[in-house]
Amino acid sequence: MIEDFETIDEFLTHGTSGVEEAIRTAAATEIMPRFRQLAAHEINEKSGPHDLVTDADRKAEIRLTEALAKLLPGSVVVGEEAVHANPATYEAVRGEAPVWIVDPVDGTRQFVHGDPGFCTLVSLAQDGVVRASWTYAPALDQLATATRGGGAFLDGVRLRSGSPEPDRDLDVATSHPYYTTDEQKRALLGLHTEGVRPRPCGSAGLEYLHIAQGVLDATAFSWEAAWDHAAGLLLVEEAGGTHLTRTGEPFRITGGNALPFTTARDEATARRVAGLLAGGA
Incomplete structure (x- = not known):
């Protein structure tokens, strides 16, 4: 009933x-x-x-x-x-x-x-x-x-996301190039630096789950569609992680975000990735 x-x-x-x-x-x-x-x-x-x-x-x-x-x-x-x-x-x-x-x-x-x-x-x-x-x-x-x-x-x-081990390269799942503008491509290039291992993402929902599990350190996504992000953002938040746009603000499912944005296991990792995205742009 x-x-x-x-x-x-x-x-x-x-x-x-x-x-x-x-x-x-x-x-x-x-x-x-x-x-x-x-x-x-x-x-x-x-x-x-x-x-x-x-x-x-x-x-x-x-x-x-x-x-x-x-x-x-x-x-x-x-x-x-x-x-x-x-x-x-x-x-x-x-x-x-x-x-x-x-x-x-x-x-x-x-x-x-x-x-x-x-x-x-x-x-x-x-x-x-x-x-x-x-x-x-x-x-x-x-x-x-x-x-x-x-x-x-x-x-x-x-689920507890935890924090990445010190002195280990960060594993970051990123948007595929065909989903990005030229400006976003430049921002994502900021992740191609020492101490970061970027790779193309799979299912966004499962990448968020991997962060909540503590087996992936962060994502860097360049699109806003709420159906891809809403479920995973809450999952990560409740596991102890957080999310930031490249201007340092939380991602909003209602839109108007500075892209790309990152979701990460902890605040320090989110700020590091967001900073690299801002520097790349």
Whole structure:
């Protein structure tokens, strides 16, 4: 039975089990049956050959949109594929109503190539603040969750990002060149320096999970789409990490950020990476 929750706080206290059920159902019915089974006609390009969408993306988002909107009366859903079809729907991220931010398959490129490194991202935000998040990697059978002020967990185990070991090169996952402007490319070049090991990122959601786990030190991303970042930003924050733009301000899911920005295991690492990005630009 679906209960009526009057506030987002009430929902977060009593209703979040329905979110996990909705995510697992969408993955089991729309995503995993197509994993390594995609036909050519089920894969399409959006803005170019590096921006792919599949039937799994579309159908999982439809299923999630229907389920999540019912869980919290008055909430709205912003999904990647719906925004691609109608960009105006993205404005709900900046509105006052509780908003579900959904990326049905984060890491579509990996999904298409049969790589298990993809995930479903769901977050719940209001007034530009992410209140809860879910990162589900169905091929890896991993579920990471976070609530603001309540901690970050992977399969029920508390996550602590910790700090990088002293005198070790920083491992930093960065935007692919085809997602960056010339100015952003110059900023990212600032990471090609002694003491830093930059590499191209995989699924953004899983890179954030790796930071929360303490197995990746930082990211440097050059795009703002909330569906890629909202869930992971909260996960990292609740694990003890932080995020900064290259001008030293926290990243805002509502946009208008100085890019690239970094998310890191601790504040010292975030400030170091942000400084290198500012110097590169």
